[in-house]
Amino acid sequence: MTKIVIVGNGMVSYKLCEKLVEKKAAASITVIGEEPRPAYDRVHLSAYFEDANADKLSMASRDWYSENGIQLVTSEKVSQIDRDNKHVTTHNNSTYSYDYLVLATGSSAFVPPIKGVDKKGVFVYRTIEDLEMMMAYGKKASSAAVLGGGLLGLEAAKAALDMNLKTSVVEFAPRLMPRQLDEVGGELLKSKMEDLGVEILLGKATSQIAGDETMTGMDFTDGTKLDVEMLIISAGIRPRDELGKEAGLTLAERGGFVVNSLMQTNDPTIFAVGECASHENMIYGLVAPGYDMAEVVAEQIAKDNKEYKFEGFDMSTKLKLIGVDVASFGDPFCENVPHSPISIADQQAGVYKRLNISEDGKKLLGGILIGDADDYNMLHQMYINDMALPPHPVDLIAKGSGDGGAAIGVDALPDTAQVCSCENVSKGDICCSIQEDGITDINGIKKATKAGTGCGGCLPMVNNILEDTLKKMGATIRKEICEHFTYTRQELFDLIKVNEIKTFDELLAKYGKGAGCETCKPAVASLLASIWNDLILKEATIQDTNDRFLANIQKGGSYSVVPRIPGGEITPDKLIVIGEVAKEFDLYTKITGGQRIDLFGATLNDLPLIWERLINAGFESGHAYGKSLRTVKSCVGSTWCRFGLHDSVGFAIEIENRYKGLRSPHKLKGGVSGCIRECAEARGKDFGVIATEKGWNLYVGGNGGANPKHAVLLAGDISKEEVISYLDRYLMFYIKTAEPLQRTAPWQEKIEGGIDYLKQVIIEDSLGIGQQLEDDMEVLIANYSCEWKEAINNPKIKKRFAHFSNTDQDDPNQKFKRERGQRFPVAW
């Protein structure tokens, strides 16, 4: 058996072991690392500051090594290579003999020769041990500076921020990330970092670290100073090549073992991989090229394949720096290359995108993306595969093209396109696993090809390829609910209706498997309610917590209470009742965006008591807790307003009362405005009605939220009766055909034919289901009852509103504080 000794136990060393195991190399492998733990993920080192959990960073456990017959030696440092006798000696005089030796010693932090770097409070940013020392020191400090504004330096700044230190970044160059970003990009990143509270000092050369034994600040050559208690040095890397000198291995001028394309050093039985290897005078400080080098070595050892060579590596990169997307690919600057740049800079949104286009306008040479790097995968692919550009390349970076680039689809990629650069997986590999091995989901692809298992940045693109390939194979993309039901929501809707199924258990027994879960239970609960509108509390435990307790759960385990105030119209007497109830139960009160009043901080035990009072005063449930109709907001309308054309309040109340309690795939909001000034903001709602001279305009599919959408016109200048009839049809059609938790706007967008198709179905009744939809709606409306009224009148249900089942106490862990004259939960 061939004896392999690997020196170093970092990410590339681990990857080499993994590849040797995978390729079933007939070798006995020994890994010798000087760090006390098995290989860990250095790329995500700053995550350690968030929770100090070293296991999360771990790449493989000790068990993994032993299970695969690999000898793992930790806390031992190789001190000598004896090439004549082919063995290595460690610092405590153990020797290990080899047939092949692989040097994966990595790099150490480069510490510039500045006076005072040996003072207390100066750290480098490299290993978990560095981090632990830094964290211990950081507890006593209030400020930190990072020397180096490159990639790793900004990572270190994030680490300092996570320690709650006042953080400064000191960079010698006139901009941040000088190797990846141009001036505009660097400037934008700087202002983003400053927004996050990081001070950025550019063009600063450090003359000395001030202080006696312990550092107190930094002095710069321009005469300025920075008072700071600790310094984290992140000024680049230096290959760990000290073993080479004595052993007579050729070293590069700027450090590193010189290797050829087979990763061999000048001794063909000694390889070097990762950051300690110098290939054509280049040190690669990224993981992906290191993995590629590991592949080259593994191929040789396991298969004696000398054809697979390392041929340099594309240094394109995309990452999230302190929450800011930063990416650069190809040649980001094109300093000496004729090119025509296209750029978009939006200071307001903090977005900068630059593309370098070849002079003939046909090819992409490189680019930079900051603030929004959604298009990175597609652009990167266009660059590596030399793909032809669309007629207007600006479309590639213009807003809305995102999600892997709608300007060109994954369809356009050649099979050779490398999709996952960490694991070197091509589009062809992924398509093959789908077409030949019959894989149909993303997890299957991850398992079969490893794509997306490294940094995960390519997953959106892998998903697009999956959907695209399945579609081409004629498979319909089925959005099945979960592992318990292999049906789509729409199919379940029909099954429930046709077979008159009334409970979850019945549906599970007939069409499902297992015992359900937190995905299918609420989805089915919503379907049952949308079809039968029966009391949801009959099946309390399949409801999401808000529906189970008919209130909105808040921090600390208390709930909020929202009585219905249709159209936002309320009498003084009712207002007084709300005030009295809030006072009696010490509830925090706030006006909501939907023109009603939210009462927060109710304990589970108090909920029925509160509702008893509200219901006796004539209130009803506001369904703020349900995926159901929330509010129909209104403006003052023609009754008071000098501009108003019709009675918007009256109509809003009528609509809200019509659809109250209607359960739907997601929440529903409506609005009615009395004129075009649109004070009710009706077009920001799922349905909006706006008065015109001749009647009403009906708009559908709007929402606020993360992706604001204006509702679009379904029908104009129609009567009240027509509004109601079209709304019945629209809402019912949505309820029947949308995905779980899909609001009207995305549903409407995804429907083939969009709003024009909806107009045909709803207004022209092209499917002939108009009357059916209206009848279905009538059933739901007829079955409405106030859930809270039923709850407080049913002692068995009422009893469920208790924190403990063996005592009447409230939760003793629930803590409140007082602020601005009201009660708040303490932060979690």
Next chain:
Amino acid sequence: MIFENKTIEEVEVWVNAGTVNDFPKDGGSNILYEGEQIAIFNFSTLNKWFATQNLCPHKKQMILSRGMLGTEGETPKVACPYHKKTFSLETGENLNGCEDTIKTYPVKIENDTVFVGYYEIK
């Protein structure tokens, strides 16, 4: 009938937690014992009972008894109402993240009375 799990040898006292009817079908209730909150689940679809700490380790909220029951493959689990962190009811392990493992307790049913096998946290 005893619903055993790995901790049964450590049981110090069997606490009377109420009658079977105090626990909703396929749902949980919470009891207070010696200042500790214990969530007890009547997983009727599986015909099994489980008990865990009531505290969700994610945001340290006393809430798990109000969670939703389900299975992932063969593993029975509870999903926290706040952020849907799921925990195995058998081992207490977090199934969809890296939260701390929650404490589990054995349960036994005798003549419609529910007992939970209490032991102190070590």
